[in-house]
Amino acid sequence: MRHTGEDATHTSDTTSGEPVVRVRPAWTALLSLATLAVFMAFMTPIQILLPLQLEHIDPAGKHTALSWVTGAGALVAMVANPLAGALSDRTVSRFGRRRPWILGGALAGAAGLLVTAGQHTVLGVALGWCLAQAGLNAMLAGVTTPIADRVPVAQRAEVSGWTGITQSLGLVIGAVVTTMAVTGVASGYATIALLTVVLALPFVLRFGEPPLPRELRPPLDPRRLVAGLWVSPRRHPDFGGAWLTRFLINLGNAMGTLYLLYYLTDSVRLDDPDTGVLVLTLIYTLCAALTAVPVGVLSDRAGRRKGFVRLCAVVMALGAVLLACVHTWPAAMAAAAVLGAGFGIYLAVDQALVTQVLPAAEHRAKDLGVINIANSGPQVLAPAVAAPVIAHLGGYTGLYLATALVTLLGGLLIGKVRGVR
Template identity: 55%
Template sequence: MSRPAAPEALTEPTERAGRGWTAALSLANGAIWVGWYGPLQILLALQAAELAPPGTAKESVLAWVTGAGAVVSMVANPLFGALSDRTASRFGRRSPWILAGVLGGAGALVLLAGAGTVAGMALGWCLVQLTLNAAFAAITAAVPDRVPYGQRGAVGGWLGAAQILGVVAGTGLATVAGGVIAGYLACAGFTVLGALPYVLLHRDPALPAGRRPALRLRALLAGFRISPRRHPDLAWAWLTRFLINLGNALALLYLLYYLRDVLHRPDPDGGVLVLTAVNAVTLLGTVVVAGFWSDRTGRRQPFVLGAGVIMTVATGLLAGWQTWPGALCAAALLGVGFGVFTSVDFALMTQVLPAAADRGKDLGVINIANALPQVAAPVLAAPIVQHLGGYRVLYGVAAGIGLLGALLVRRIRGVA
């Protein structure tokens, strides 16, 4: 007697994802990055400067708030990924969490807009991270649910393009909206509107109720531990992503203050927007092309290694050429490197997942490599800037960390 076919949600996809589906998922992804990076690039830094108590450095306030949010992100992403794996809604496993996440994120951004103390600011940002990570975990897991291996570089490229456009849009909204409160409200509205086309127009494969794993807390928590001994490729891929993202986070964390305090730009807010736009142009020129090229060659490692080296050179420019032209060149090179890295690393990660039934949870654990640098970067950056040599040393350290991450991709054996 033959076994019954596995439900669609638990099989490896074979049909190529359509353009409409890819576009809608990319738009939803970009909308989430608007909700994150409008605050991270501009609004939180401005709030930190306004709300910092007398005698407390604005850098320390910003580091504390973003670090607390990153801790929440590290927990929320795998948790909501695991919950979406177990969701047996007739609307699918992922769509309910995307909708709930963006609605909650918009509400949290509105709450953050009204924060009048550092504690209120930290609470609001933690809620933003909690809710938007619920949506992001579901969006990330939708790719291995619906996209075959040979198309994941291309789809990862489109998601990466949407990500950087979301960063640009969030930075732009925060800059031109007309104040901190208006900036938060604009980001909140965009976050909801951008996610609606995917939720409303595209079917999400449902998990039959009879196939839903039991939701036991002990088993859920135990599942978050993935043995490096049993899954060494996943461990090396995670470490590669963590180190490259840590180097990038160190480079970007104090960008507004770098322009204001080191380069003495008359309009540092506008300078951040210009650098973000330059970065976006070069990233968009490589992110989709690199994904397609990686799919055609069937190789991932050379692209990740090359991207890491380019990003190392860019960060080194911020350390050694502390001028406005140097910052422009660094932004352009960071865009080239991060564009290649974003699309190809995502495809590589989906190829080292242990099991189809736990894609959301496993990708959530992998995404800790995106969130943990947001915790580690402030811890490293604040004392370096204030006591250990300033921005030149900070960017030198960032370059070294990123290069180490790029080299470690060669330890992955199961993906070329």
Template identity: 50%
Template structure:
């Protein structure tokens, strides 16, 4: 990237396709990031909560992850905003990527030695702040470096990395490293190695001080709010992203209990692994195919609409037919739909960002749409399961949320 029409390279719209080596480094950095988040959430934190307070393990786990989620909501756009205003000779993003990975690793080491709930909360807050900062800068690398006609392909890789990070994290801390402290330490090492490789082997354009956005406290805080009236396409795309995340969370968070209580499967744990395996393979296929064909056609919205329809169909299958056969059919449908959506979503979202000067901050706001469903969905699901129809209502709500997302994307005018 070079200076274009008086604008520095850091703010210019990229036109040169990124190489496979750059894609690979971003891919592995994202795997490390998601492994560092989901291995603790899936295995390590619940185990630690039970060790510290077996009688109240559910409350301890919810408290720790809930406080961490609140930290995430603040850290992601804030660190993104700070990186937008960084004029370091090392670049705008790389210093914060490395700092976020380091802070996250420190938090994981704190968790490895946590002897009470208070220290556990502190450790997870450090992890949430650091890794969400890393997420903000890694995500902003896409509009910084990737041309518009290559973004769906890169978005597909990012979606795959999230799924692989989740699966590999579970394998790491249940099969390869079985001690609780060892699991945290292994996660910390992988997070830092992925960040170091990306920072040392990829370019990051510097921002001259003359182009630094306004830094007055009042203006900085005001910039965290993006006006839907001034930037309607961003608002519609954000709302679509939130609804897809909510629908996916409603459809996946309670699958283990669904298999046990509604399907009455004899071995629900193995059943869930089979479902997630089908989901993961289909997600990879959907992400790769949608990313390829979307970039070739330079169209985005038809793929979102198709993905929303497939995900809604998967949810409705589980709403009407609550048996093991239906579960085996719905799992790959949900996976291929979500993979296709994730590939195209980043291409759309990075095309409707309000300003090049605030890419990381604005993508931090986008990432709130990823985090909020993890808070909202369990609350909604609790009401649906207890009072409004059980699992049929839960999966019907998942379908409705996804259908709404499909409607919302049609309101985006600047993307085809």
């Protein structure tokens, strides 16, 4: 891992205060590639590999099994992400604070995916997926913090737009790989594991970061470290408001996407639901890409974030209502386009917004890890909410109407954030 003179000139890393030097396109591109790796490793199993694997293990109980496995993994993520972030803030390696966690997390996550691939019971799959989640969340803590470390506020929504696209693009690439390039669930896991490491390497090897001086390292006291994982919403209301908004919008997204394969199979009755998921993901990602970066540029120029969050909530709710009311393949494609456009808006401005409400610069990775609980937490709650709705409150119609309501509530609560326009 090297730190070139070019890197030092065109990027900046601060442990206090805000960066002021704009990052170059190459830096954004390689960070986006590393972010693509982690989201490909997260989303491909959740959307494709785990449902197929669990359907083969327990066809009659596939809904419940998927809920248990994804819920257990999300619980691990809720602990691993902020803990890895807190340790990253304290890392004094000569390779910097973030890069060791990006590479180490990628390797551990890949190992977890390989373990998951070899399981033949629901419990074994759950344990393997928990191992993968622990490693991948350590990697996520490393790839999300450089935006706060190095990108000036006036450039953050644009950079967040580029990195945000990879959340959906990761699933597209993963779906192409697992449905077209390889055959079988085990080979799908193995290929995703390999790509996770390979795609993380360019950013790790190309862009260095100055090491944290030992005198600036927060004390490594286990009790203080654990206590620091709690960020009081009373003392930091903007942080709390941003967290709650992200949680609700991601809860709506998780409720709407967790059972997508089963929705196409059982409600739309599509002949080839696996390919259907891929097509919907392509549409979703294309529309997200068309909105994310342009909206990011507009947000940076206007210096405004909250209005765009409200807009994304309305657009995503409309897409969910369409899925609720019309159970046809053309309607599903139209809904994917609307949902993608709305989520693209969200991806651009949300990450920029949360980096502006972090309580302390020296704890950025830990605080972003706490924020990221609002990504993983909904994966725990969504199955607990979605499964009873499907069973007792209107099936998929009830599920997607609930998705719309939760998303709209998230958009409304962005008003609790006072320190960002």
